[in-house]
């Protein structure tokens with residue numbers, strides 16, 4: 357039905373920077389979340405070719421960070437893997453340095469391939485191994501380097517879309533490409549990662565876990581011990597990475613966890629308001645997200661949009677890492693889950 361009177365009225369409103377709520381109300385306040393992100397699977401073997409090719413075209417120093425962004429097909433040109441998260445795959449070749457900078461966005465590195473590169477966080481280095489979960493806290497100086505003899509590839513996960521939405525992004529370049537080492541490797545682990553913390557630590561703890569490398573070897577061992585339990589019907593054997601100073605998630609804006617799914621185990625359908633990114637570490641797993649199905653292998657990455665039910669079926673014993681922005685939803689009273 358054409359309403360010339362209304363259309364003329366809307367023109368007048370527009371000129372005065374006004375708008376009729378009744379035209380947009382249902383979109384502003386949906387019955388339930390409608391993520392723009394789509395379920396997606398990145399096959400690592402295919403992506404790896406493009407990453408190695410990038411290594412022949414641009415240096416880490418020139419690129420500042422040599423990264424291929426995982427772009428969700430439902431969110432073109434946003435550099436987003438879900439509606440609120442960023443993901444990219446970074447390559448550093450032997451002898452290269454990715455120069456020191458800092459920003460208010462929090463970052464995680466999940467090591468995919470290669471050993472012996474390091475990342476330095478506020479002057480302490482940690483050596484990377486596949487499966488390690490490494491943290492760069494908000495506003496911490498960080499640079500990466502590869503003093504080993506093989507390429508190293510990791511997944512970067514950041515809260516970039518969220519920080520940009522909040523207009524809270526700040527960055528600085530360090531005057532030196534490589535931050536000077538001020539503490540020996542292992543210092544943070546010794547102080548905070550052994551079930552002990554300094555007696556002088558404030559009881560409220562620290563926002564971000566001071567343990568900035570959670571080595572895969574230890575995570576894998578912990579999961580192995582859970583095998584004699586019944587797996588949780590929705591999560592399998594799943595452990596969350598914890599900030600030892602306050603018991604909260606290791607990063608204040610990003611939840612991280614690692615799960616073991618025994619061969620043949622099939623999770624019940626599960627959905628939650630937070631969007632998530634999954635990386636397969638070991639095994640082979642059928643992943644059903646909404647109405648789409650993928651077969652995922654080690655190093656493959658999956659985008660799990662929020663509020664879309666997913667199921668996992670382990671074809672072999674499977675280990676998978678997941679990160680999401682659940683802590684933000686929780687802190688804002690917006691976290692909901694659906695157990696199918």
Ligand code: 1HN
Pocket residue numbers: 421423442444446454459461463498512514516
């Ligand atoms: C960043 O600082 C790194 O430090 C990687 O390695 C990816 C993506 C967006 C913004 C900052 C890094 C990034 C990033």
